[in-house]
């Protein structure tokens with residue numbers, strides 16, 4: 238396979254590492270800088286194994302990092318890569334009107350970069366889109382996904398950290414879709430003046446700027462810009478759902494203007510979110526409602542006074558949401574949410590899992606897990622037994638707004654030269670770091686709105702949100718409460734949106750065990766029919 242056109246990617250020019258570019262560029266250059274060059278690709282070939290275990294040879298056009306704003310703060314992160322299939326298994330494909338999978342690789346609210354990516358699946362955050370190991374490699378050294386480019390196994394199971402997004406991207410390409418992978422600034426980025434320039438709302442502003450870039454290049458960029466489907470895992474899932482919920486919301490305008498974002502819509506068609514770590518200002522209460530009775534992996538019990546106080550706050554919040562459960566469950570509140578979680582999500586999840594096992598494997602599983610009653614092809618159990626089954630909770634209390642400001646989310650709400658701040662009244666009141674005011678800073682409420690999909694679905698219902706939602710979460714994921722995704726799904730359902738929400742039985746954080754179904758779902762909701770030549 239030859240190299241296609243090799244015109245340089247003009248917009249990426251010199252990558253500014255942490256320069257503040259807002260002073261140097263005039264806005265008149267913005268429109269030129271943001272024109273996608275259809276000829277500036279390299280032709281690549283990739284072998285992709287689908288979820289049935291069949292290998293496909295995909296020839297695709299690859300556009301390396303393109304800066305998606307005219308006045309980048311840091312082009313290392315504010316760039317995207319594009320992959321568009323031209324031939325699959327020897328047959329020509331026309332992806333000019335195919336859905337666009339907009340797959341972010343953000344994890345931990347950390348920076349994600351595609352600046353040095355050389356192929357599809359080339360995005361990477363400092364933590365690879367999954368659980369946050371301390372001492373994770375820095376973003377600049379983790380941009381290549383060649384190592385994770387192996388396709389999912391025959392069972393489609395890809396629950397490894399970072400596997401979710403990577404397999405979505407590869408499977409999408411093999412299905413004939415265009416794959417666009419945006420980088421975005423993240424919470425740890427600091428300039429030479431010691432200022433944090435990637436904290437809230439930087440990541441969502443960047444993703445929106447990427448969408449505006451894509452939409453403003455309609456007809457030049459491959460794919461149907463009216464059929465953008467976002468995908469992300471964990472913090473990336475949170476940002477994906479926020480992107481879906483907040484389409485064209487004016488509250489981001491001033492931030493987008495500062496970056497010289499393209500003048501176009503940032504609304505997207507559909508949203509995929511795996512284990513979204515979202516609704517952060519209510520997540521501490523939700524966490525205690527869910528995992529409050531569980532001990533830490535050290536065997537230590539968390540502070541019960543704090544846990545109970547937070548649980549009380551959650552009950553109030555949950556009542557205020559006035560949600561109705563899916564499946565005709567009726568009004569949800571903190572007293573019936575356990576029954577709802579069991580009936581709507583957990584038992585069906587266990588049932589699917591057990592039904593797929595061989596008789597002997599099922600027998601073995603049930604012998605080891607006697608809390609499950611298996612009758613008439615259905616699993617039943619209590620919420621209390623389920624909690625015992627999951628075991629150790631991952632986080633201490635409060636899980637997100639730590640009294641000592643040690644949580645990643647405290648950093649996400651940092652600003653200026655301040656590394657970390659409280660973002661809940663309760664966290665600030667109980668601050669252990671010497672915060673004299675014991676209050677959240679005055680800019681925090683607006684930042685929380687900018688970061689929370691629920692704001693766009695509850696407080697200010699956004700008509701330009703995406704109307705198709707794919708939400709997934711492992712039942713053993715205690716990175717946040719299992720109710721966060723369930724509440725998001727219930728609210729979307731109550732608004733009339735199309736919601737496909739399942740829990741993966743016994744899977745942990747970052748699981749994506751049905752990526753093939755996600756790819757089929759994209760075709761279904763977008764009405765896409767593959768156009769193949771002979």
Ligand code: DHB
Nearest residue numbers: 344345367471472514716
């Ligand atoms: C992620 C995990 C967390 O536990 C969290 O609080 C935020 C983000 C992640 O994997 O992206």
